[in-house]
Structures are given as C-alpha cells and as structure tokens.
Amino acid sequence: MKNMPPRWADRLLEAFCAPHLLEEVQGDLYERFLRNGKLFGVAFARRQYAREVLGFLKRPFALKRQLNEYSSPSILNPVMLRNYLKTSFRNLTKNKVSALINLFGLSLGVTACLVIYLITNYELSYDTFHPDRERIYRLVGTEKFNPQADVRPAGFVPNAVPAAVRNEVTGLGTVAAFHNIESEVLIPEGSEKPRRFEHRDHGQDNAEIIVADPQYFDIFHYQWMAGDPKTAMTEPFQVVLSERKARKYFGELPLEQILGRSVIYWDSVQVKVSGIVKDWQKPSDFTFTDFISMATVRSSQLKKGIDLDQWDDIWSSSQAFVKLPEGTRPEQFDKAFLAFSKEHFRKDFKFVPGLQPLSDLHFNADYVDNYSRKAHLPTLYGMMGVAVFILLIAAINFINLATAQSVQRSKEVGVRKVLGSSRKSLVVQFLSETSLLTLIAVGLALVLVNPILTAFQSVTPRGLTFNLFSLKTLLFLLGVTVTTSLLAGFYPSLVLSSYLPALTLKGQSALKGGQKGYLRKGLIVFQFTVSLIFIIGTLIVERQLSYIRNKDLGFSTDAIIEVKSGRAGKTEVLLEKIGQLSGVERVTKQWFPPMGMSYMMTKMKYKGKKEIELDVSAKVGDANFIPLYNLRILAGRNYLKSDSLRELVINETFAKRLGFQKPADAVNKLLEFDGKTFPIVGVVADFHEQSFHSKIDPTFIGYLPRQARNIGVKLAVKGQQVNELKEALASIEAQWKTVHPDKKFEYDFLDDRIAQLYEKEQKTSRLVNTATGIAILISCMGLFGLATFTAEQRTKEISVRKVLGASVASIVALLSKDFLKLVLLALLLAAPVAWWAMSKWLKDFAYKVDIEWWIFALAGLLAVGIALLTISFQSIRAALTNPVKSLRSE
Numbered sequence: 001m002k003n004m005p006p007r008w009a010d011r012l013l014e015a016f017c018a019p020h021l022l023e024e025v026q027g028d029l030y031e032r033f034l035r036n037g038k039l040f041g042v043a044f045a046r047r048q049y050a051r052e053v054l055g056f057l058k059r060p061f062a063l064k065r066q067l068n069e070y071s072s073p074s075i076l077n078p079v080m081l082r083n084y085l086k087t088s089f090r091n092l093t094k095n096k097v098s099a100l101i102n103l104f105g106l107s108l109g110v111t112a113c114l115v116i117y118l119i120t121n122y123e124l125s126y127d128t129f130h131p132d133r134e135r136i137y138r139l140v141g142t143e144k145f146n147p148q149a150d151v152r153p154a155g156f157v158p159n160a161v162p163a164a165v166r167n168e169v170t171g172l173g174t175v176a177a178f179h180n181i182e183s184e185v186l187i188p189e190g191s192e193k194p195r196r197f198e199h200r201d202h203g204q205d206n207a208e209i210i211v212a213d214p215q216y217f218d219i220f221h222y223q224w225m226a227g228d229p230k231t232a233m234t235e236p237f238q239v240v241l242s243e244r245k246a247r248k249y250f251g252e253l254p255l256e257q258i259l260g261r262s263v264i265y266w267d268s269v270q271v272k273v274s275g276i277v278k279d280w281q282k283p284s285d286f287t288f289t290d291f292i293s294m295a296t297v298r299s300s301q302l303k304k305g306i307d308l309d310q311w312d313d314i315w316s317s318s319q320a321f322v323k324l325p326e327g328t329r330p331e332q333f334d335k336a337f338l339a340f341s342k343e344h345f346r347k348d349f350k351f352v353p354g355l356q357p358l359s360d361l362h363f364n365a366d367y368v369d370n371y372s373r374k375a376h377l378p379t380l381y382g383m384m385g386v387a388v389f390i391l392l393i394a395a396i397n398f399i400n401l402a403t404a405q406s407v408q409r410s411k412e413v414g415v416r417k418v419l420g421s422s423r424k425s426l427v428v429q430f431l432s433e434t435s436l437l438t439l440i441a442v443g444l445a446l447v448l449v450n451p452i453l454t455a456f457q458s459v460t461p462r463g464l465t466f467n468l469f470s471l472k473t474l475l476f477l478l479g480v481t482v483t484t485s486l487l488a489g490f491y492p493s494l495v496l497s498s499y500l501p502a503l504t505l506k507g508q509s510a511l512k513g514g515q516k517g518y519l520r521k522g523l524i525v526f527q528f529t530v531s532l533i534f535i536i537g538t539l540i541v542e543r544q545l546s547y548i549r550n551k552d553l554g555f556s557t558d559a560i561i562e563v564k565s566g567r568a569g570k571t572e573v574l575l576e577k578i579g580q581l582s583g584v585e586r587v588t589k590q591w592f593p594p595m596g597m598s599y600m601m602t603k604m605k606y607k608g609k610k611e612i613e614l615d616v617s618a619k620v621g622d623a624n625f626i627p628l629y630n631l632r633i634l635a636g637r638n639y640l641k642s643d644s645l646r647e648l649v650i651n652e653t654f655a656k657r658l659g660f661q662k663p664a665d666a667v668n669k670l671l672e673f674d675g676k677t678f679p680i681v682g683v684v685a686d687f688h689e690q691s692f693h694s695k696i697d698p699t700f701i702g703y704l705p706r707q708a709r710n711i712g713v714k715l716a717v718k719g720q721q722v723n724e725l726k727e728a729l730a731s732i733e734a735q736w737k738t739v740h741p742d743k744k745f746e747y748d749f750l751d752d753r754i755a756q757l758y759e760k761e762q763k764t765s766r767l768v769n770t771a772t773g774i775a776i777l778i779s780c781m782g783l784f785g786l787a788t789f790t791a792e793q794r795t796k797e798i799s800v801r802k803v804l805g806a807s808v809a810s811i812v813a814l815l816s817k818d819f820l821k822l823v824l825l826a827l828l829l830a831a832p833v834a835w836w837a838m839s840k841w842l843k844d845f846a847y848k849v850d851i852e853w854w855i856f857a858l859a860g861l862l863a864v865g866i867a868l869l870t871i872s873f874q875s876i877r878a879a880l881t882n883p884v885k886s887l888r889s890e
Contacts, residue, residue, distance in 0.1 A: 005033050006046055009053040029053070098401045099437065101785045102394075105778040106441035106488070109394035110480055111448045112774055116387040117476050118453070122283060122464045123375040126362040129282045131221050132323065137330060137355035139165065139175070139320035140367050141337075144350040145603045145615050155367030158351060159310040162213070162320035164344065165353060169336045174323040176215035177294065179306050180207040180370040181317070184743065185290070186264035187249050194264065196742055197249065207371040208245075209265065209290040211297060211306065217277075219323045220286065226255040227275025233291065236299040239263055240275035242289040265292065269300045283463065285362055285372035312349050316370050322355060330355040348603075348613075375461070376760055379767075386771045389530045391480075393775055395488040396523040397782035398434065402492035434489025438481050456770075459763050491519075524786070524822045525829065527779040528863060532830035533837070534772035535859045540838045540851060541765045547849050548758060554687025555594045556630035559715040559725075560750040562593055563732065570739050575711055577735040583728030585716040586628045589708040591620035594629050595689050596753040600707075604700065605672040606658050614657055617689055617699040620707045626684065628714050631701075635663035636682030645702045648673075649682040654698035671700070678702070691757035692847040713747075764841075780870040783819065787871045808876065815875040816868060823867045827860040834859075 029052060036045035130136060139162060143154040162177035186194040214233035217240075225243055232240050241249070241258075250258045255276050264270045271292055279289070297306050306317075324330070333355065341352040356367055363377045449466050467473060563578070565571040571589060579587040592598045600618045605611060619625070623641040626633070626649065639647035648671060655666040663683035670677045686696045713732065717724045733745045755762075798811055835851060842848045 003037070003042055005030065005049040009050045012053055097788060098785055101781045102398045102401060102437055102488075103441055103444075105394035105397045105781055106438055106484065107444040107448070108774050108778055109391040110438075110441050110484065111445040111452065112390045112771075113387040113480055114445050114449050114477070115452055115456075116383045118449070118464060118466060118473075119460055120380045120384060121472065121476075122461055123362070123380055126283045126285060126375075127358055129280075129284075130358070133358050135173075135324045135326065136219060136358040137322045137324065138358065138361055138367070139322055139353060140356045141351050141353045143314060145348065145601075147348065147613075150615075153366040154314055154351070155356070155369045156314050156316050156318045157320055157353065158312070158314050159306065159308050159318050161311075161344075161351070161353065163308070165320075165340065168340060168343075169333060171325065171328065172322060172333060172336075173325045173328070174215050174218050175320060176213040176219050176322075177318070177320040178210040178212035178216055178288075179297075179317050179319070181209050181211060181265070181292075181302075181305065182207070183209055183265040184267075185209075185249070186267070188262045188264065188270075195249075198744055208288055209292070210288045211292045211294055211302060212288075213294045216291065216321075219321050222277035222280075225276045225278055226259055227273075229275065232275035233293045234295065235274075235293060236295040237269075237271045238274040238293040238296070239271040240277060240291040241273055242277055242279045244279050245289040246273070246276050263290075265290075266301055266305075269296065269302055271296060287371065311344060312347070314351065316368060319369060321358075330357075373461075379760070379764060383767065386767070390771065390774055390778065391484060392487070393527050393530060393778045393782075395484060396527050397778060397785070398437075398488035399491055400520050400523055400782055401785045402430075402489075430492060431485060431489045434492075435481070435485040438485045438488070441484075442477060442481055456766075459766050520786075521822055524783070524819070525826045527775075527782065528823050528826035528867070529830045529833075531772070531775045531779045532826055532859055532863050533834045534768060534775050535862055536830065536834035536855060537768050537838060538765075538772045539855050539859060540834075540842070540849070541761070541768050543849050543855070544842065544845070545758070545761060545765055547847075548692055548761075551692075551847070553595060553754075554631070554685055556714075557750045557754065559717045560593070560629070561713050561715065561729075561732075561747045562590075562750065562753070563711040563713060563736070564746045565709055565711050571709060571711065574736065574739045577739065578711065578713060578732055581728070581731050581735065583716055583724065583731055584713055586624055586714040588624035588628045588712045589622045589703075589705075590625055590710055590712045591704070591707040592710075593712060593750050593753065594619060594631070594687055595750075595757075597756060599689055601697075602673070606669065607672065608659065608669070612658060614654075614698050616654060617697045618704075619689070619699060619701040620704045621701065621712070622703050622708060625701060625703075625712070628712055631687060632685040634683045634685055636667040636680070639681055639702065642703060643705065645673075645678065645704055647681045647702070648678045649684055649701045650680055651684055651696070651699040651701075652686045653696050654700065655683050657698050673700075688847075692845050695846045776866060780866060783867060783870045784873070787815070787819065787873075787875065812872060812875040816871045819867060819871055820864060823863050824860070827856070827863060830859075831856045 029049060032052070033045045033049045036048050127133065138155070139157055141154050141157060142151050144151045157177075159179075162175055165172065166175040185197040187197070188194050212233065217229055217233065227240065232238060241263075243255075246255065246258050249263065250261060258273055258276060261273050262270055263273060269292075274293075280286075292302075297303050297308055337353040341350065345351050356364065361367070361372055363375055365374045365376075446468065453460055453464065453466060563574075565574055575587055575589055578584055591600070600620075601615055602618050603613060604616050605613045621628075623639060626638045633649075634652060636649070639649055650666065650671075652663055655663050658666060658669070660666045660669075666680050666683050669680050671680060672678075684701070687699075688696060689699060690697075715725065715728045717728060729747070732747070736743075736745045798815075801811060801814075834856075838851060842851070
C-alpha cells in the first residue's frame with residue numbers, strides 16, 4: 001500500500017470529479033506519482049499526490065457549483081449562456097490583436113456580402129411582381145435582310161406584325177403592341193402660353209411616353225385611380241397618365257377633375273386624359289407614364305413617324321407583348337410563326353416571330369429596345385462569387401488565428417475538462433466566441449452599408465435602397481451570421497475541444513497525434529490564390545480598358561459636341577448661327593456621330609462581275625461631316641455639297657467586301673441604294689462606329705436630309721481650356737435660345753457618348769479593383785496576425801540565434817521564407833484559373849489585348865511584395881529584440 005497513492009485522495013477525486021473524466025485524471029496523476037517516486041522516493045510522491053488532489057478541491061463549494069452547471073442536462077440553459085457570453089467577451093478582450101484582425105476581416109466580408117446581396121436581389125427582382133408573369137412574353141423574332149445576310153435576333157417587330165399575329169395565329173391569347181416616342185409635353189392654359197415639360201423627368205434614363213393598344217392594360221396590371229379601364233384606350237386622342245405625371249402636369253387638382261383635360265404631344269397632337277393609374281413602386285423596366293391610344297396614330301401626325309402597315313423594315317421603338325392562355329407553352333406556336341413568316345415575308349427581307357419570356361427581358365442583351373436597362377447576368381453571378389470568396393477569406397483568417405493560438409488555450413481546455421466540461425459544451429463555448437464576433441461584424445456592416453452604397457452610386461443600379469426591416473434582408477443577415485459563425489468557428493472549436501487534459505496540463509502536445517499545421521498552410525494558400533486571381537484580373541481588365549482608351553478610333557473626338565436641334569424644322573437656321581461663332585471651328589448636319597450607341601443598318605447592291613448585296617452601316621451627314629471628324633481619305637474625294645443624296649463615300653472594309661484589292665479601285669463604281677444608283681467618290685480609312693465588342697462593318701457616308709436632324713460642332717478650343725470651353729458652350733446656347741426660345745438646350749460631348757459604350761466594362765473594372773483591395777487587405781491582416789504569433793512562438797529560438805551571431809537579415813529571411821513559399825504556390829494555382837476566367841471575359845471583344853506571361857509574373861511580384869511588407873514588420877521587430885530579455889527566464 002505504501003507504493004500506491006493515498007486512498008483517501010482517490011476517494012475525494014471520485015466524489016468531485018466527473019465520472020467520464022475520472023479515469024483520465026487519475027491516470028495522469030498516477031503517472032506523475034510513479035515519476036516522483038523514482039526521483040524523490042515514495043513518501044515524497046504520496047505527499048505530492050495528495051497536494052495535487054487537494055489543489056483541485058481547494059474551493060469545494062465553488063467547484064461543486066461549477067460542476068453542477070457544466071453537468072446540467074442542457075448546455076444551453078440561461079446560466080450557461082450567460083457564462084458563455086461572459087467568457088467569450090473576456091477572451092476577445094484578452095487577445096486584442098487577433099480579435100481586431102478577425103473583426104476587421106469579418107466586417108469587410110459581411111459588408112461586401114450585404115452590398116452585393118442588395119444589388120443582385122434588386123436586379124433579380126425586376127418585373128417579378130406582375131400577376132401571371134410566367135405567362136407574359138415579348139414578341140421578338142429573327143431578321144434577315146437578304147439571302148446572303150446573317151440571321152440576327154431582333155427585340156422588336158415590323159409595325160404591321162402584332163395586329164396580324166393577333167388575327168392569324170389562333171390560341172395565342174392577348175396581344176398588345178406599343179411604340180416608344182420622344183416628345184416634349186404642352187399643357188394648354190386657355191389664352192395663356194402653354195406650359196412646357198421636357199420629354200423625360202430629370203435623372204430619368206428610360207422612355208416614359210408610349211402609344212399603346214388597349215390590350216396593354218390586360219397584360220400588365222395597374223391600379224386605376226380614375227377613368228374606365230374598358231374605354232380609356234379605345235378611341236383616338238385619348239391618353240392615360242400615371243398618378244405622378246398627372247400631378248406633374250396638373251398639380252393638386254382632384255384626379256376626377258383631371259379627366260378630360262388636354263395634353264399636347266409632338267407640338268400638334270392634342271389628346272384628352274381618359275384615365276389615371278397608380279405608379280408601380282417595385283423595380284421594373286416598364287417605366288411608362290403616358291399611354292396614348294393606338295387609335296390616335298391613323299388620325300394624327302403620329303402616322304408620319306409610325307407606319308402601322310409597314311412590313312419590310314423594323315424599328316427598335318416597335319414592341320409587342322403576349323399573354324398566353326393558361327396551360328400553353330411558347331413552343332406550341334413555333335410552326336404557326338414559321339407559316340406566318342412564309343406568308344407575309346416572301347421578298348428579301350425575312351422575319352420569323354418568336355417569344356421571349358418576361359423574366360429574360362432585363363438580362364438578354366441580344367434583344368435590344370428603347371426602354372429596358374440590361375443587367376449583365378454573368379456579372380451578377382461573378383459578384384455573388386466575389387462575396388462568397390471574400391467571406392471565406394475572412395473566415396479563414398479566423399480559423400488560422402484560432403488554431404495558431406490553440407496552444408495558449410490548451411491548458412484552459414484541460415482545466416475545463418477536469419472540472420467536468422463535456423466536449424459538446426466546449427464546442428458551444430468556442431462557437432459562442434465566434435458568434436459574438438460575427439454579431440459585432442454584422443452590426444458594423446449595417447452602419448457601413450449606406451455610406452458604401454452612396455460612394456458606389458456609379459456602379460449600383462438607380463433606385464437601390466437599404467431597408468433593414470425587409471423580411472428578405474433580415475433572413476439574409478440571419479443566414480450570413482449563422483453561416484459565418486459555423487464556417488469560422490466550427491473547426492477551431494473541434495480542435496480546441498479535442499485536447500487531452502492529461503497532456504495539456506503537463507505542457508505536452510495538446511492534440512492527439514500532434515499537429516504540423518498543414519491545414520493552416522493550405523488555408524493561407526487558398527487566401528492568396530483568391531487574391532492573386534483578383535490581382536491578375538485587375539491587371540488584365542485595366543490593360544484592356546487602357547487599350548480601348550488609347551487605340552486610334554479612326555476619327556477625331558477632341559472638343560466635339562452633338563446638339564439636338566429639335567423637331568421644329570429650323571436646323572438650317574441654327575446651323576448657320578452656330579457656324580458663325582468665334583468659338584466654333586466647324587459645324588455639320590448629321591444623324592449620329594461616327595461612333596456611339598445609335599447607328600443604322602441598311603442594305604446595298606453592287607452590280608459588277610456578279611451582283612453583291614451587303615448589310616451596311618449608314619453614316620449620315622452633309623459635306624462637312626468627313627472633315628469635321630477628320631476621317632482619313634485613302635482614295636478619291638469627299639462628296640460635294642448638295643441638298644440630297646447624290647454621291648457616296650465608303651470605308652475600306654466595304655471596298656474589300658466588294659472585291660477591290662486597292663481603295664482606289666472602288667472609286668467611280670456604282671452602288672444601288674433604296675432603288676437608286678449612286679457613284680462611290682471616295683474611300684476613307686476604317687473607323688470604329690460601335691464598341692470594341694463588334695468588328696468594323698462595311699459603312700457608307702452620305703447626305704440624307706430627312707435623317708440629318710442633329711448638329712455636330714467642332715469647338716475652336718486650344719488645349720480645351722475650361723474657361724474657353726464654357727464661353728463657347730454659352731454662346732452656342734445663346735444662339736439656340738434665339739431659334740428655340742421655349743426648348744431646353746441639350747448637347748453631348750462625343751467623348752462621353754463613346755464612354756457610355758463601355759459602361760459595363762467600367763463597372764466591372766471598379767468591382768474587380770474593389771474586390772482585389774478587400775481580398776488583399778483581409779489576407780494581409782491574417783498574414784500579419786500569423787506572423788505576429790509565429791514571432792512570439794519563436795522568440796527564444798531567435799534569441800539563441802542572435803547570441804550565436806545571426807544577423808537581422810538572416811532572421812527576417814528565416815521568419816519570412818515559409819510564408820513566401822506559400823505565396824508562390826498560390827501563384828501556381830491562381831495562374832491557370834485567372835487565365836481561363838479572363839480569356840472568357842476577353843472573348844466578348846473583337847479588338848482586345850493578349851494575355852501575356854509578364855502579367856502573371858507582375859502579379860506574383862506584387863503578391864510577394866505585399867506579403868513581405870506584411871511579414872517584415874513583425875520579423876524585423878522580432879529580430880531586433882534584445883536576446884537577454886527573452887533568455888532571462890531560461
């Protein structure tokens with residue numbers, strides 16, 4: 001018995017120690033007993049054993065209370081929850097550096113997720129509120145102008161098609177056509193001058209005025225506030241207004257008194273208000289507010305702009321929607337549409353109708369129109385991916401720092417287990433720490449979201465707001481909180497709760513089987529792989545945008561504006577007045593500038609050895625068009641001044657498509673256009689008329705008086721000095737007021753018009769840059785925390801090395817090399833992923849940069865440099881520490 005521990009001490013342990021831990025604690029104490037017996041004798045070992053047992057039982061009442069709490073049937077009872085939160089708060093305040101790093105990363109991650117959720121949820125909610133929306137389709141189709149032309153999708157239909165489809169395709173359901181128009185609005189005031197309103201509200205991009213069939217209100221549901229829905233659109237000269245427009249035009253009159261009041265469009269089309277509907281408050285591409293009855297077209301000047309009997313051409317303003325009967329599918333009408341096409345389109349121009357789901361309208365850029373704002377669905381999915389990766393990087397920081405600091409908490413775990421804590425209660429304890437940090441991060445995200453939305457107004461869609469008390473938003477925040485807490489806290493809690501108290505209380509390895517940090521290294525590699533993908537993406541996107549900005553467009557854009565001359569037929573007078581100003585170098589009557597969103601496609605024939613018919617782009621301007629834009633003439637001359645189309649100038653691509661080897665060979669050849677023959681008098685060098693997504697098309701330039709409604713102005717501004725520019729614009733506006741005293745002076749800089757072509761790319765660039773900055777910042781904060789912890793762990797090793805003569809540089813290299821290896825490995829993993837992703841992005845461009853090897857090398861150097869800057873601070877600090885202080889305790 002003398003060679004065994006004292007029995008009374010074992011009985012005390014049995015009385016107070018949790019049964020499932022008794023064997024483990026006794027085994028640990030017994031191991032110490034044997035070791036002490038060999039070294040100091042049995043008597044000393046027995047006294048030491050009893051002393052250690054009494055140490056556990058020094059405060060029996062407090063201990064018993066703790067044991068009762070930890071052995072409670074529920075680990076989530078109120079007392080336990082209070083203890084978990086109290087302990088979590090203490091641990092966070094104790095480890096301030098790691099807590100702040102984790103809080104910073106999680107706050108950025110949650111904020112990014114919340115902002116991206118708001119954007120994507122807003123975009124995906126467009127037109128989802130319509131009753132029977134799954135039965136609503138847009139009438140679209142495919143167009144082909146001649147047998148040799150390509151088949152292209154068309155988001156609009158020939159003007160005569162909707163009425164014919166309604167009558168001839170059986171079982172199609174409700175069909176409604178409408179036409180977008182642009183018009184100032186006049187409100188008669190008796191004998192006084194009419195009040196004038198601009199064609200769109202300030203800040204409104206989408207079209208607001210349409211001429212519509214009465215069936216429009218059978219397809220799209222509106223709440224009627226005044227008027228009879230059955231008769232409001234059936235007669236000529238009727239208009240239905242939205243409540244907002246009714247208030248704008250007629251003030252605070254009772255809505256019933258607004259009925260019957262006059263509204264004038266196109267300066268002479270006077271209609272009566274026949275109904276008022278409530279404005280939609282949810283996201284929609286149908287931002288229409290003025291609904292003129294379709295019957296008005298044939299009875300007014302509208303017929304000059306809208307030919308309801310036209311079959312042989314299509315215009316983007318001509319739209320039609322269909323509401324299918326219940327139980328029918330769009331595929332059922334394919335054969336009927338094909339038969340319809342064969343019946344009505346027997347000449348060169350072919351059009352086959354089709355149906356586009358309403359849910360596709362906001363995202364499908366193949367079908368263009370005059371009113372919807374297209375969102376790029378791949379970009380939305382990319383943003384979702386960015387949000388997930390940023391949150392993952394933040395969670396990885398938490399996991400890395402928690403597992404790295406696990407040694408410091410191993411004894412805490414050992415004591416808790418000896419006191420009776422189960423592994424389940426320890427998991428809950430550590431998860432509660434993560435949850436508390438995540439809740440604080442969510443709170444910070446809620447504070448940051450509105451300032452961020454304000455700062456990124458150019459990227460976010462107009463109308464986007466943050467409503468915290470929206471059920472969907474609350475559910476999203478709850479999901480993010482729970483997911484982040486589990487993602488960041490589950491693995492560290494499992495690791496920490498698996499420690500063996502018998503080993504941790506002796507200061508030995510805390511984990512079964514030891515730990516070599518492979519997971520931590522793998523997570524660092526993952527972090528920097530994501531960051532490097534963003535860095536490479538940023539470099540390539542910026543390089544492509546720089547290429548777009550700096551590539552020669554084939555014409556001059558410097559100090560050129562386009563002036564909208566209005567519908568009053570006074571373009572010639574205004575042109576002459578502007579041309580006489582001292583601040584103006586040259587003016588031209590035109591339809592569109594050489595490059596922009598607006599362009600016209602038509603067809604031309606060349607009868608040489610064989611007849612060639614081509615789809616060509618038309619650029620309309622008078623004889624000053626080519627010199628104003630400084631288009632380079634390769635052969636021949638500019639067309640002469642005339643009052644109609646008599647001569648043509650074509651581009652180099654057009655000449656090559658006609659079979660001419662040299663531009664000069666095309667001069668004096670004849671082209672057939674609109675049933676007449678015109679000579680080619682010159683060939684200009686190719687110039688871009690659409691974005692770099694599209695190849696340069698065959699193009700002709702000529703003067704068509706009916707289409708040349710706008711004025712191009714080249715300002716005589718030296719170096720574009722701001723004062724000179726303002727003076728020139730002020731003098732042009734003054735001349736405008738003398739011709740159009742009641743109309744607003746509108747102009748656009750050509751540079752701005754061209755920049756609009758790349759709005760999507762600019763948004764992508766800003767998104768990628770922001771994501772890259774956030775990802776790098778979070779990764780570096782995590783790397784900083786790990787470097788700090790590593791330096792602390794190896795303090796004595798560094799001191800010994802310094803005593804033995806190691807230099808500061810060698811110690812910094814020692815502490816940095818392991819991290820740099822991980823960054824280089826991340827580069828090897830990121831390079832193929834980034835190359836694939838950016839190749840897919842660049843594929844949309846007809847003119848683009850190459851992805852070269854040096855981009856990946858530069859990204860690697862940037863990542864290594866960032867990592868070195870992050871690590872070096874702690875490494876140098878550790879290397880400069882006085883070794884005497886570190887070794888004093890040895």
